[in-house]
Amino acid sequence: xxxxxxxxxxxxxxxxxxxxxxxxxxxxxxxxxxxxxxxxxxxxxxxxxxxxxxxxxxxxxxxxxxxxxxxxxxxxxxxxxxxxxxxxxxxxxxxxxxxxxxxxxxxxxxxxxxxxxxxxxxxxxxxxxxxxxxxxxxxxxxxxxxxxxxxxxxxxxxxxxxxxxxxxxxxxxxxxxxxxxxxxxxxxxxxxxxxxxxxxxxxxxxxxxxxxxxxxxxxxxxxxxxxxxxxxxxxxxxxxxxxxxxxxxxxxxxxxxxxxxxxxxxxxxxxxxxxxxxxxxxxxxxxxxxxxxxxxxxxxxxxxxxxxxxxxxxxxxxxxxxxxxxxxxxxxxxxxxxxxxxxxxxxxxxxxxxxxxxxxxxxxxxxxxxxxxxxxxxxxxxxxxxxxxxxxxxxxxxxxxxxxxxxxxxxxxxxxxxxxxxxxxxxxxxxxxxxxxxxxxxxxxxxxxxxxxxxxxxxxxxxxxxxxxxxxxxxxxxxxxxxxxxxxxxxxxxxxxxxxxxxxxxxxxxxxxxxxxxxxxxxxxxxxxxxxxxxxxxxxxxxxxxxxxxxxxxxxxxxxxxxxxxxxxxxxxxxxxxxxxxxxxxxxxxxxxxxxxxxxxxxxxxxxxxxxxxxxxxxxxxxxxxxxxxxxxxxxxxxxxxxxxxxxxxxxxxxxxxxxxxxxxxxxxxxxxxxxxxxxxxxxxxxxxxxxxxxxxxxxxxxxx
Numbered sequence: 001x002x003x004x005x006x007x008x009x010x011x012x013x014x015x016x017x018x019x020x021x022x023x024x025x026x027x028x029x030x031x032x033x034x035x036x037x038x039x040x041x042x043x044x045x046x047x048x049x050x051x052x053x054x055x056x057x058x059x060x061x062x063x064x065x066x067x068x069x070x071x072x073x074x075x076x077x078x079x080x081x082x083x084x085x086x087x088x089x090x091x092x093x094x095x096x097x098x099x100x101x102x103x104x105x106x107x108x109x110x111x112x113x114x115x116x117x118x119x120x121x122x123x124x125x126x127x128x129x130x131x132x133x134x135x136x137x138x139x140x141x142x143x144x145x146x147x148x149x150x151x152x153x154x155x156x157x158x159x160x161x162x163x164x165x166x167x168x169x170x171x172x173x174x175x176x177x178x179x180x181x182x183x184x185x186x187x188x189x190x191x192x193x194x195x196x197x198x199x200x201x202x203x204x205x206x207x208x209x210x211x212x213x214x215x216x217x218x219x220x221x222x223x224x225x226x227x228x229x230x231x232x233x234x235x236x237x238x239x240x241x242x243x244x245x246x247x248x249x250x251x252x253x254x255x256x257x258x259x260x261x262x263x264x265x266x267x268x269x270x271x272x273x274x275x276x277x278x279x280x281x282x283x284x285x286x287x288x289x290x291x292x293x294x295x296x297x298x299x300x301x302x303x304x305x306x307x308x309x310x311x312x313x314x315x316x317x318x319x320x321x322x323x324x325x326x327x328x329x330x331x332x333x334x335x336x337x338x339x340x341x342x343x344x345x346x347x348x349x350x351x352x353x354x355x356x357x358x359x360x361x362x363x364x365x366x367x368x369x370x371x372x373x374x375x376x377x378x379x380x381x382x383x384x385x386x387x388x389x390x391x392x393x394x395x396x397x398x399x400x401x402x403x404x405x406x407x408x409x410x411x412x413x414x415x416x417x418x419x420x421x422x423x424x425x426x427x428x429x430x431x432x433x434x435x436x437x438x439x440x441x442x443x444x445x446x447x448x449x450x451x452x453x454x455x456x457x458x459x460x461x462x463x464x465x466x467x468x469x470x471x472x473x474x475x476x477x478x479x480x481x482x483x484x485x486x487x488x489x490x491x492x493x494x495x496x497x498x499x500x501x502x503x504x505x506x507x508x509x510x511x512x513x514x515x516x517x518x519x520x521x522x523x524x525x526x527x528x529x530x531x532x533x534x535x536x537x538x539x540x541x542x543x544x545x546x547x548x549x550x551x552x553x554x555x556x557x558x559x560x561x562x563x564x565x566x567x568x569x570x571x572x573x574x575x576x577x578x579x580x581x582x583x584x585x586x587x588x589x590x591x592x593x594x595x596x597x598x599x600x601x602x603x604x605x606x607x608x609x610x611x612x613x614x615x616x617x618x619x620x621x622x623x624x625x626x627x628x629x630x631x632x633x634x635x636x637x638x639x640x641x642x643x644x645x646x647x648x649x650x651x652x653x654x655x656x657x658x659x660x661x662x663x664x665x666x667x668x669x670x671x672x673x674x675x676x677x678x679x680x681x682x683x684x685x686x687x688x689x690x691x692x693x694x695x696x697x698x699x700x701x702x703x704x705x
Contacts, residue, residue, distance in 0.1 A: 008309075008316040015251045015311055019183055022166045029345055030131075033162035036350035037129040039357075040066050046361055059372075061364040066357055069349055073127050073479040077486050078120060080554050083517075084494035088548040093532035094540050099548060101524045101541045104514025105505075106497055111515060113139075113154035119490070121157040122333040126489075127482050130336065130346035133161040134489075135184065136329040136496050138504060151504045152513075153497055158184060158330075165330065169344075174337055175492035182328045184250040193246050197317055201246040204313030248317070251309045252328045261301040264293040269537045272296070273545050276303060325499030333489040335482055349482075356442050363439050370429045379422035382409050483554065491552040498550060505543045512541070565592045584614055 038045040047060045086102040088095035110116065118134050125132035135156040142148045158165055164185040171179035193201045260277040273293070275284070304326035310318040323329055335348035385407045386393060396404055409419035505512065508527035515521055530540035539545070566589055573585040590598075590605040609615040617625060 008319070011251070011253065011309055012311060012315050014253075015181075015183065015249070015309075018168070018181055019166060019249075022169050025169055025343065026166070029343075030162050032351070033129040033131055033346070033348075034160070036348055036354070037125065037162070039354055040064070040070060040128045040350045046357060051358055051362070055362070055365060059365050059368050060361070061368050062361055063364055064357075065360060066350055066353055069353075070128055073349065073482050074120075074124060076479055077123050077127075077483055080483060082119075082487055082490040083553045084490060084497075085551045085553060086494070086498065086546070086548055087551055088546065090547070092536070092538065093534075094530050094536075094538040094542070095546070095548070097530070097540045098542055098546050101512065101514060101526075102498065102501075102543065102546065104516065104522065104524065105501065105512050106494065107515040107517070107519075108513040108521075109153045109497065109501075110155070111519070112152055112513075115155040115493075118155040118157035119486075119493075121159075122161075122489070123482075123486050125159075125161060126333040126335045126346075126348060126485065128335075128348045128350055129162055130334065130348040130351065131162045132333045133158045133165045133184075134331045134333065134493065136331065136493070136500060138324050138500060149507075150510060153500055153504075155493070161332075165332075167330075167332065174332070174334065174488060175495075176330070176332055177327055177492070177495075179328055180254050182252040182330050184330065185247055186249075187245040187247050189245055193248070201312070202314060246312060249311045250320075251311050252306055252323065252330065253309065254304055254306045254328060256302050256304050258300055259303045260298055261303075262298045263296050264288060265296045267292045267294055271538055271545075323500075324503035325496065327496055327499050329496050329500060331489055331493050331496060334485045336485070359438070360442050363435065363442070366435075367431070370431070373428050375428050377428070378426040379406075380424040380426060381406060381422050382419075385409055385419075385422075487552050487554055491550055494550040494552065498546075502544050502546070584609070584612060588614075 035045075035048075038048075043062065044060075046062050046064070047055065052060070084103070084106055086099045086106070088099045122132040122134050135158055137154045137156055138151045139154050140148070141150045141152050166183050167176050168179040168181050173179075176182070188196070190201055262275050262277065262280060263272060264275065265272050306323040306326065306328055308320035308323050309316050310320060334346045337344065337346045339345070387407060389405055389407065392401070392405060395401075406421065408417045409423075410416060411418055505526055510526045511523045512526055513521065514524050524541055526541045526543055528540045529537070531537050569585050569589045569592070573582055573589070576582045576585060587605040587609050591602055591609070593602070606615060610617045610621060
């Protein structure tokens with residue numbers, strides 16, 4: 001049986017072979033990416049190489065026109081929000097609630113784990129050079145609390161990813177979801193290395209392994225970096241041992257194995273969940289049986305597992321264990337990606353514009369040099385022609401002399417005049433016509449490269465807002481490919497996060513931190529029993545059992561959306577005559593305003609909209625409304641009591657009147673003075689009214705007098 005040391009040696013040799021193979025294949029492309037980023041960002045880098053030697057004795061002007069285009073694309077990316085949306089494949093209320101909770105949990109991790117910072121930095125590298133990467137790392141929510149086992153996910157930008165991050169070259173997908181391995185290289189000082197690993201770094205020794213797996217012979221001296229990991233790009237960038245630093249690597253290794261997958265169904269809810277054979281211990285089976293789960297089926301399936309190792313040039317330093325999820329948690333971010341000659345390649349804005357920028361700089365440098373010369377024609381004379389006239393010639397401009405005197409150049413023997421004036425003239429440099437044409441071509445090409453803003457700037461003041469938006473839309477469509485690449489990267493970030501969070505959030509009753517789109521903090525209970533409106537029982541916020549898709553919507557920034565919403569609602573309100581609808585529009589405008597000190601007014605406006613049925617109430621508000629509907633209002637009860645009392649008094653008065661009338665009729669009848677119009681029916685009717693009035697007046701005694 002192989003020991004741990006043997007297994008680590010095998011893993012180390014495998015990593016060496018893989019990194020060397022990808023370095024040999026992608027070395028030129030990766031170096032070009034790095035040079036493109038240097039070209040756009042570092043002062044003086046636009047003159048590297050042959051151009052610097054050609055202009056060694058001339059001024060080297062840099063007018064970085066590419067920076068404007070890069071800034072425009074990055075501004076467009078940051079002004080648009082990439083919203084990760086988890087959408088369930090089933091329409092049950094429990095699944096919808098789980099998706100809503102996942103969206104809130106992702107936003108909470110995005111804020112806590114510095115996702116926006118990492119994404120902006122990665123997009124900067126990708127737009128400029130063509131490639132960058134983000135590492136999703138799981139970390140403890142509170143390292144100082146030993147009782148808190150909850151973990152969250154941090155988003156780590158990987159600087160110089162074009163030189164430090166390598167994926168399996170056999171991977172064909174843009175998101176590298178099919179990659180079997182990935183390596184991240186970084187440098188540490190000798191002191192930091194010794195503090196972390198408890199040993200001093202050593203120069204790698206032994207035989208290097210080439211890209212084909214064969215030995216390269218013993219390494220020594222300057223070639224010491226060939227042992228272990230050979231330099232992936234250039235020796236200057238990746239020497240595994242330097243006088244001051246040592247290079248260390250994170251090595252992600254994905255393994256696929258066949259394992260039986262068991263499916264269980266709940267006897268009451270008919271819910272389904274799956275477990276791998278290695279997860280089904282006897283205790284787990286007993287627990288499932290007690291909870292009402294029964295095994296329904298099983299099949300063989302492929303299971304992916306990702307392990308992480310920390311390596312240096314000499315061997316494996318640490319086995320970091322299994323990574324949550326079933327995918328490598330390193331997300332590539334591209335500018336433009338394509339395949340040529342069976343190799344993946346990527347470029348940014350700089351790649352296709354470097355020559356234009358260099359010619360532009362060269363022309364400006366030549367013009368600057370020409371401008372440093374005097375524009376006045378200077379005579380070429382013999383020294384004897386100015387002898388004795390130095391002061392006159394020096395002050396000819398200050399004295400505004402009408403003539404300039406020169407000594408005639410005479411033959412020394414005969415005294416004859418050889419030359420009466422200047423021998424010639426030194427002419428100031430002039431730009432050739434071909435240079436002017438070249439300058440116009442370069443300037444025009446650079447303006448049209450990413451879309452000139454001239455069309456938008458030339459819009460007249462009386463032009464409609466719609467026309468201005470249309471012009472801006474045509475300009476914004478040009479960098480759309482970079483925005484689409486950023487959207488694809490964000491979608492895979494959401495997918496990797498979901499795969500990891502399913503492994504990290506498995507304990508029922510855990511309180512998960514969430515955030516709304518507006519950034520409001522909240523908490524949700526995971527794996528909470530739930531009965532929907534149809535009476536179907538299930539689990540709400542079942543993270544591990546969530547089955548859905550990850551979708552990314554690109555929308556404008558919150559401030560831009562609010563400004564447009566306020567403008568639209570204001571226009572609607574100006575032409576509205578219905579007072580009720582006008583009041584609703586005013587409340588909606590108040591809800592969309594952004595400023596300090598108006599939170600209380602916005603909350604009041606929201607409550608008014610809830611009462612009007614325009615906005616949905618929160619769970620707490622809905623419960624309060626239902627409770628208020630079940631409990632009668634005390635004031636309403638008092639009003640009902642007063643109304644009942646008044647009604648009883650009125651009925652009693654009517655009954656007394658009817659009774660008095662009946663007695664009068666009876667008295668007159670006995671006296672024989674009843675009118676001819678008075679009949680037996682009238683008497684009986686009066687008696688019936690009196691009896692009914694007495695009966696109805698009886699409940700009035702229940703109310704307090």
